[in-house]
Amino acid sequence: MAAKDSPLKQFEIDPISNIELGGYDISFTNSSFAMLITVLVITLFLTLTVNTRSIIPSRMQLISELMYNFIAQLLSDTVGDNGKRYFPFVFSLFMFVLIGNMVGMIPYQFTFTSHIIVTFALAAVVFIGVTILGFINHGIKFFTFFYIPGVPFYMHPLLIPIEVISYLSRPISLSVRLFANMLAGHTLLKVFAGFVVSMPFFTGVFPLAFIVALTGLEILIAFLQAYVFAILTCLYINDAYHLH
Amino acid sequence: MPQLNPEFFVSQLFWLAVFFIFLFVFLWRVSLPRIATVLEKRQNKIDENLSSAKELQDQAMEIEKKINDQINKAKLETDETIKETINALQEDVSSQLSSLDKDLEKKVSDAEKEILKSKDDQMKNINNEIINITKLTVGKITDIELSDNELNKVIETHKGNFN
Numbered sequence: 430m431a432a433k434d435s436p437l438k439q440f441e442i443d444p445i446s447n448i449e450l451g452g453y454d455i456s457f458t459n460s461s462f463a464m465l466i467t468v469l470v471i472t473l474f475l476t477l478t479v480n481t482r483s484i485i486p487s488r489m490q491l492i493s494e495l496m497y498n499f500i501a502q503l504l505s506d507t508v509g510d511n512g513k514r515y516f517p518f519v520f521s522l523f524m525f526v527l528i529g530n531m532v533g534m535i536p537y538q539f540t541f542t543s544h545i546i547v548t549f550a551l552a553a554v555v556f557i558g559v560t561i562l563g564f565i566n567h568g569i570k571f572f573t574f575f576y577i578p579g580v581p582f583y584m585h586p587l588l589i590p591i592e593v594i595s596y597l598s599r600p601i602s603l604s605v606r607l608f609a610n611m612l613a614g615h616t617l618l619k620v621f622a623g624f625v626v627s628m629p630f631f632t633g634v635f636p637l638a639f640i641v642a643l644t645g646l647e648i649l650i651a652f653l654q655a656y657v658f659a660i661l662t663c664l665y666i667n668d669a670y671h672l673h
Numbered sequence: 674m675p676q677l678n679p680e681f682f683v684s685q686l687f688w689l690a691v692f693f694i695f696l697f698v699f700l701w702r703v704s705l706p707r708i709a710t711v712l713e714k715r716q717n718k719i720d721e722n723l724s725s726a727k728e729l730q731d732q733a734m735e736i737e738k739k740i741n742d743q744i745n746k747a748k749l750e751t752d753e754t755i756k757e758t759i760n761a762l763q764e765d766v767s768s769q770l771s772s773l774d775k776d777l778e779k780k781v782s783d784a785e786k787e788i789l790k791s792k793d794d795q796m797k798n799i800n801n802e803i804i805n806i807t808k809l810t811v812g813k814i815t816d817i818e819l820s821d822n823e824l825n826k827v828i829e830t831h832k833g834n835f836n
Contacts, residue, residue, distance in 0.1 A: 441675040453683045461688035475704035497708045517701035
């Protein structure tokens with residue numbers, strides 16, 4: 430699809446082994462491989478570092494604890510006591526996106542979060558889960574979520590559709606934000622990497638230096654986007670408990 | 674754009690579901706409870722240490738209070754003893770002083786009496802001597818015999834001139 434040296438070539442999916450199930454192609458691809466690496470890194474790290482369960486933590490154990498406390502704090506700040514039940518989900522989501530982004534920063538490694546279908550699936554899970562949660566908590570009253578109190582009555586015909594649209598666009602904004610960030614960052618890196626090769630003599634050093642700086646920025650964005658994904662999930666869960 | 678190629682959508686969704694569900698269940702059931710127990714254990718340990726530290730502090734304060742009480746008590750006792758001793762000594766001294774005073778007074782009054790008595794005696798002796806001398810003198814000069822009573826009268830009238 431893309432040209433041989435296109436910056437978008439890095440996003441192409443290559444099957445590693447072809448698998449078919451019930452007529453569907455579920456080949457194990459480089460994307461699946463990146464997910465496998467991500468899951469292995471997370472599970473092994475969180476298991477091995479806390480293996481000793483020491484009261485005075487080693488440095489590695491401290492990292493695990495810091496991540497745990499980071500998300501626990503995030504949930505309790507945004508949702509409160511109700512949030513504890515969703516901690517494993519939000520934590521898994523955060524870690525999956527974070528380590529997925531970080532694995533993508535390894536050269537030649539595929540970034541599965543740069544695929545809209547993946548991020549949209551994660552966002553859709555959040556969206557559908559939160560909507561169901563809202564109906565469980567409030568029943569039919571959940572629709573009052575779209576009704577903003579304290580606004581002149583003649584504004585409601587305008588505001589209610591806006592609220593509905595903004596609610597329905599949540600999974601899109603959530604997924605596109607992550608996807609676009611990853612796509613743009615990796616594309617930019619690739620474009621400048623192309624400059625390093627194509628520029629004459631030693632001038633290729635300049636785009637190389639830029640790549641180094643950009644890599645730092647991308648690592649920051651990788652963390653930031655995982656954080657944004659997690660905090661928005663927390664806020665949506667909070668909305669399902671407290672309508673406005 | 675490879676992202677919009679639906680060829681591998683099913684495959685990606687399938688593996689995403691597999692890996693994410695595995696990750697979620699694993700973290701939920703294995704990793705997170707482990708970290709939670711460690712954190713809880715640490716918190717318990719900290720609480721325990723804090724409470725035992727508090728207990729020890731309380732104990733130390735109690736002991737300090739006891740020591741202070743005892744010091745105060747001892748001070749009061751010594752003060753009392755000192756006071757008592759001073760009082761006893763003062764009483765002793767004053768009683769001794771008063772008895773001494775009495776003795777002295779008695780001695781002084783005795784001495785006065787004696788002096789007075791001896792003075793009287795002396796005066797009598799002097800009177801007698803005067804009478805005798807006067808008798809002798811008058812007897813030698815003249816032949817008049819003066820009786821003691823007459824002489825006494827004369828001496829009494831001139832007594833003021835002797836003193």
